[in-house]
């Protein structure tokens with residue numbers, strides 16, 4: 001079984017805690033160490049639970065805490081070689097303990113098989129990842145920042161139990177919103193971010209009887225609303241005859257309650273119990 005805890009997601013930081021049968025990974029560390037520590041506390045967890053950090057790409061909202069957190073908590077950082085090289089020249093610095101992912105194939109880390117696929121985005125080497133719990137076979141796919149859906153991506157996301165997928169913007173809100181034209185073009189362009197409609201179409205393609213849960217990530221706070229993103233996703237999944245109703249949107253500022261690949265309910269995050277951050 002795998003448990004997925006979204007510690008926060010959006011353009012101001014992303015971090016996803018993934019627990020498997022034999023260990024735990026953090027996917028992305030787009031918060032500073034103080035904020036990360038608070039998010040773990042809010043989720044009633046501790047950073048020492050994490051065996052390794054896996055980075056999707058070097059942008060600050062995914063990697064700004066990587067070097068400091070890996071130093072503080074002795075996390076080994078796994079990412080593609082171009083991403084690790086890009087980190088080394090960023091202000092946040094290079095992590096001390098790094099292991100480059102081979103360009104293809106499956107890496108084995110903390111009891112997970114890690115597969116990864118390049119996705120189009122204006123980073124040096126952005127990757128979608130599928131984490132398979134080697135003991136149970138449970139599979140979680142994570143697609144953050146992607147400008148469009150490459151041809152290989154739906155097949156890469158085959159037989160998932162949980163899909164975490166960027167649903168960044170509503171196209172009408174973006175085009176009518178306050179962002180300057182070049183930024184609108186960057187976001188909606190092929191190297192930017194997935195719209196609600198693009199995310200919904202991809203999820204509908206990947207939907208199958210074993211898919212238990214879809215988590216919407218990286219929602220824009222300016223060009224989207226959870227209601228719009230959830231509505232687009234639910235409509236597409238209904239048309240694809242997906243019978244479950246486990247679609248949630250991850251907030252930027254709070255952890256989301258844990259989501260389990262066996263369909264069980266995890267402990268609610270502390271923030272959702274009213275304990276605050």
Ligand SMILES: [Zn+2]
Pocket residue numbers: 010011059061062144145218
């Ligand atoms: Zn991002």
Ligand SMILES: [Zn+2]
Pocket residue numbers: 057059121123145
């Ligand atoms: Zn990015």
